[in-house]
Amino acid sequence: MKIIKNIPELLAHNLIEASEIAQIEAVAHEHSIAITPEIMNSIKVFDNSDPIFAQYVPQKEELETSQYEFFDPIADVAHSPLNGLVHRYKSRALLKLTNACPAYCRFCFRREMVGRENAKILSDLEIDAIIQYLKEHKEINEVIFSGGDSLAIGHLRLGKIAKAIGQIANVKILRIHSRVPIIMPQIIDNELVSALKEANLPIFMVLHINHYNEFTQNVKNAINILKQNGITLLSQSVLLRGVNDDAQILADTFNALLENGIKPYYLHHPDLARGTGHFQLNPIEGMEIFSQLRTLISGLGLPKYVLDIPGGFGKVELNNENLRQKPDGHFEIKDVNFNWHQYPNIRL
Ligand code: SF4
Structure with a gap:
């Protein structure tokens, strides 16, 4: 089976109905579609009630946008001194x-x-410019490959880039x-894995997993290869309405991660990306789910529940200390420098 990328292929695999074609075409015009064979293997029910289906199959709801949604929710562009490089936090640089990506998540920030x-x-040329920047910014000690997906660019190229990064003294x-x-x-x-090891640096891999149904046998095999090669595995999940907005589902997912030798690291509150309103929860709804989760899982299995403050003000843990509700029903959220920022109540 090939990657499903267009409307005829979605139809042929019963992922959309003929009556939806015009709307899904409009969605496809805005945002790419790709669904891999592995994703197809993990879909159990062919409708939106399935947590894997909902993450990847385009929905007409993506055409609905609100004043609270952003083109660039966490302000990558404002923190991007060079194409492919985001330098938001002093000691870390993000390389895109x-x-x-091999598949496109419908909620992607x-x-x-x-x-x-x-x-x-x-x-x-772009890589050379980035390497030069990393050398000049000696405060950067950690390089992060982030989405699009760097692991799909080809081993040779990946190895060459990893090697160049590993040769920067401060990284x-x-x-x-x-x-x-x-x-x-x-x-x-x-x-x-050999390509990544060209870096000759400690490698931490943060796997994006949102639901325990994603642990197919092929996924477990891949995880074993990474573990056997000494790569430290962590996870990040996005809290998504209709996918995993339930404490027991999250507990089962994080326990499955632990059983596979992966430490749950981040649970992200969903970013306010354009056309993702159907996945969104309010911070208070998310905090309620997270507090129930605490009663269901060990500290080892509990990730940090974080929100990236719109506008590029960084990540903070979502808790009562960092979030307050205003008289008008909207919220304010405190960044790590103790500054407060507006955050919308999407239910108003
Ligand atoms: S960048 Fe990450 S979240 Fe976005 S489509 Fe690619 S894999 Fe999904």
Whole structure:
């Protein structure tokens, strides 16, 4: 089976109805579609009640946008001194080696920037400029490969870039945020791991997993290859209405992660990306679910529940200390520098 990328293929696999074609075409015009064979394997029910289906199959609700949604929710662009580089936090730099992913999550916070229509891998010249920047900014000790998905750019290119990064004296840690082991586990092999090891740095991989149904046998095999090669595995999940907005589902997902040797790291409150209102929860709803979760799971299995403050003010833990509700029903959220920022109540 090939990757499903267009309306006829969605129809042929019973992912959409003929009556929806016009609306899904309008969605596809805005945001790329890609659904891998592994995703198809993990869908159990072919409608939106399925937590995997809901994450990847385009929905007409994506055409609805609100005043609370943003083109660039966490202000990557404002913190991007070079193409492919985001430098938001002093000691860390984010590298976006490509703007393509093997599959496109319908809730993606970078959905305006990722996509196959304009998908490309950074050129040698762009990589050289980034390497130079990293050398000049000696305060950067950690490089993070983030989405689009760097693990899908090809072993040779990945190895070359990893090696160049490993040769920068101030860079001590390589972190990789990836969905590939979940959505395309077959490409995780010893060759790919060898390419990453060209960096000769400690490697931390943060796998994006939102639901325990994503643990297929192929995914477990890929995870084993990464573990056997000494890569430290962590996870990040996004709290999504209709997918995992339930304490027991989250507890089962985080326990499945632990059983597979992965430490749950972040539970992200969903970012306010354009056309993702149907996935959104209010921070208070999320905090209620998270407090129930505490009663169901050990401290080892509990990730940090975090929100990226719109406008690029960074991540904060969502709790009563950092969030307050205003008389008008909207919220304010406190950043790590103790400054308060507006945050909308999407239910108003
Ligand atoms: S894998 Fe990450 S970057 Fe790619 S579409 Fe999904 S959330 Fe966005």
